[in-house]
Amino acid sequence: MPELGVNIDHVATLRQARKTFEPDPVAAAVLAELAGADSITLHLREDRRHIQDRDLRLLRETVTTKLNLELSVSEEIIGIACQTKPEQATLVPERREEVTTEGGLDVVSHRVAVARAVQRLQAAGIAVSLFIDPDPRQIQLAKELGVEAIELHTGQYALARGADQAQQLAALVAAGKVASDLGLRLHAGHGLNYHNVRPVATIARMLELNIGHSIISRAVLVGLERAVREMKDLL
């Protein structure tokens, strides 16, 4: 069974909608760990649209399982990562106009920048994972760059339906085999939810799944009834 990394970015998204103090992603991380999360994942974006520097600092102090920081190859963010020292850094592509991370990191086209980021992070003692599409060329290059892990982008699988979904799953299975045969740790994530997670979780040698939006979305709905009752009791 793979380990579960809970991505808490969208707790911060809700907070930033009002630029207030709640809900606090630090509190969310404590609860996720109490419920059995194996790691806490967060993405410090250059535009700081959800997670803030203060969140990362406090999470570094409070997370007791494993802190997995998603980040772009930005010099500034890499510098922050090297100072903060999460156990794992996952390099992702980042574009300001995107709603969420839209595709895997193109290691083939950005080899020099990625290699430099990997070197800086590893020199700080941080294990590096590359978030890439299920493409054997990208996986081979990840191996050549000396990273510890790859995270397969499951976004296309999550969006696909019917025969297309079966094809996307087959690509993930094949890519997973390439990665683990090369001795890379195998992770996956993006768009996974309560309906589509099982086939990905059962891919051979899958070690870690990072899941955010579906868990936070469900938390809002399963918690709403109690929250309304508590407010009614106050009136």
Ligand code: PXP
């Ligand atoms: N893995 C990576 C590399 C991501 O960028 C994200 C989104 O921040 C996730 C996993 C989680 O995706 P989702 O929120 O769709 O579960």
